[in-house]
Amino acid sequence: MPDSVVPISTQLRARLADLVAAATDGEVSAGELLAGEFTLPELGVTSLGYLRLFDAVEREFGAELDPGRPIGTLDDLAAQIEAGR
């Protein structure tokens, strides 16, 4: 992976972490998500959290996500955004 991609990816991860935190009303913090130790379901992201997240992602990235596909991590989410554009 070229070095130039890394900052973008880091930035994207940080933004996605913020979106998840907002979707869960802060129940899950951006810090916990970025630490990557636990998956979104393990951190307690509920159906409502996922639905808010899908909407926020769709608006911000123009990407339509498939709610039927599991999103465990920020990397899963980034991959789905890429696939959904």
Add this chain to the structure above:
Amino acid sequence: MIEHVGFRGDRAGNFPLTWGQRGLWLAILAARGEEQYLSVERVLIPPTRSGPVTVRRALDALGVLVSRHEALRTRLTGPDDEPRQLVAGEGNLPVSVVDSDPELAGTTFDYFDEWPVRVALVTEEDRVARIVLVFSHLAVDGHGADIVLRDLRLILARGRAPELTAAQPVDIAEQEASPDGRRIAARALDFWATEHARLDPVAFAATPEPLRYREGVLRSAALEAAAGAVAARLKVSSSTVLLAAATALAGTLSGQRVCGIRPIVGNRFAADRRDVVATVSEEGLVVLDLGVPTFDDLVADCWRTALRAYRHAQYPPDERNAVVDAAGGDALSFGCFNDQRLIQRDDPLAKPPERSALEASTFAWAGGMNRNISPFRVHIGGEGGILEVSLYADTALIPARDIEEYLRGFETLLFEAAHGEVKLAGRGA
């Protein structure tokens, strides 16, 4: 005593209905004359931090509240089959001042002539002890009513509510008619067509009984504990567990392996919809293949499937009905499924109930309504450790005795699932 509260707003005129209002209007027409069941009732105990709330203060706060939310000063206009929403720029809301709790929800609203909220101030000595509000469901859904209550509490406590950023019903109708709204609707209608096509035909019919529509209610602490324990074990919400159980049991009755149920979806996932005071809820369609090995598998499928269904629950109801009607045949989904519990806080460490807890459960027939509001409707309610599940059904589809059997089966299924994996094969689906 009746007082009158003046209100005034920036917008007035008549506008198209929102999809949510239209859906409710169709439900009202189906139950005409007995649609009180659709009203939304709330009671606010006024905050006392800034001193006792007098009748004057409460009336002033109500004036601010109704001025703030257009939904609370919107009536209908036009013909019965195609009404429009009529927003009043100013007016007076009657408020009863009484010394004991009034019955405000007993009669149907006059949607064309009456404001969509009835209010009573219940006084004790010289202060307001309770504010009772009954809303027409055309104005608000359950979440909308809760936001109205939050605002009223803040207006009483601080003299004002937070800045209003959420869309009003007229804005929502405008968004729905925009290209973006049409795109959302088209996606939802495609989803409905695709999912509806998966349904198996329904193989059952019964002879309508003299009292054609019946509603049975099961009240059960064991069910509450069991649903909580399954939810904790499978790390999903108890609502998902109950939805999966409702569908599994419906399939047992209907003989469908692929069975569908229509949950009421809040439609408040978008940031600008969270605080909307309006009826934005509509039905989703959850279609499940019951031919999975265990109930645990079904719950896992249900979680994923419901998530997709919740994303596709915004559409013009007439167009949704046309899609379902066009599919024809004997395929049928059941609806609605409405989890109306006011407080839903699942305990992640919930334990399964003892078998003896089943003995305390009670079954009863609910009184009266005999209208074609739905051939099959499951409601979840209850509080204080008791879960209340009701099934309202058309006896032309399900004999009355099967209504009780359905509810008892619901409890048995979840009791067993709380104690371990339940095999679904051979349960009749």
